[in-house]
Amino acid sequence: MQSASELELAPGKRKLIEAALRLTAGGRSFASLGLRELAREAELNPNTFYRHFDTLDDLAREAVESVSRRLRPMLRRERWLAAHDEPHSVPRRACVAFFAFALENREAFLSALAEYHGTSPALREAVRVNLNEVSAEMAEDVVQLNLMPALPRETIEEICTQIVLQLFHLSHEFIGNAAQRESLIDYAERFIVRLFAGAVVLAQHEAQ
Template sequence: MTEQAATRNERKERTRQALLEGTLALASDRGFAALSLREIARSAGIVPTAFYRHFESLEDLGATLVDDGVTALRLALREVRRNPDAGLTETVRFVFDQVGPKRDLFGFLTRERHGGSAVLRRAIATELQLIVRELVADLSRVRALDEWSPRDLEIAADLLVSTVTDGIAAYISASSREAQHIIDRTVQQVRLISLGMGAWSPPKPR
């Protein structure tokens, strides 16, 4: 690659990142569904027609933000699970470590998960379901849960993921003084769920 081509690619990547960051800033006030392509382009200092050099549509831009957040988190969690010594507490704290530097992005995901664009709601739900499925696979390898059915494991995984995502939502809007309390509370909630799972026996089929 020539130096000129490399510089052109760098400029393109900077503009692309500016579009993503501008969208996060604008969406924090009104939500993604209320944004126009024109104002997003203006936030990055480009004309509207130049937007299409970076994204096929507004939905494509929104899906990229979902990928940057949930998908990156899912892949990071996969790395954590490769460490046999990583327990639930370490995993939950690791999640918040990932969220902390990207509060704007995860604030966007939290808001869009429950309102706004139907396309983004579906994309976020799909990614969260993938996290649930991977957690089900982890739980299925726990000897104490050998008698649990796939449905029981999925319910437990969904409860764990929902607890952590609710914690993230609270963490994002919390003050710096409250943030650590929310992390500690989420860890405690996950511990209690884990204890309950260990004490619960699934009903035997009739």
């Protein structure tokens, strides 16, 4: 069943995005793609590209944003459900949800990981902007759910930025190493708990 955000995309646009993600999942940059190669992978006429995009950078940005539009509400829903079930379960459940989404969308994540340090400034910025949106919503949830009452908002925002970046980079290993997936979830959970616990200790020390 297609998600609402996928249904918003015209069929030709969606096929081009999916084709580009398949071609770049192995580490190639979007900039290296040829229009005919992309159209052939999408099983479309090359002229179809220009009905939907002006440049490959436009396609890449749309690909990143389409994934982000599905990832962010899913993570927020999981955090809120976990917080109401058992607040201490939020870190682990959020990690499980994030990595499961990365695995389900492996081509998009592998492409985004490659572009994070890629040659296109526009694409590097697009990936960073979307990661920042994820971390901003995480910080908002931590504040609204009162999960870290001892910490000021700016500290929570900084920690959430670090967490999202770490999970994003860990997703590469999670996708490629099935044997280590459970231990990666354990590690990510410890990473989150220790960051927040350390920040609380520092805040208490500074308050003395």
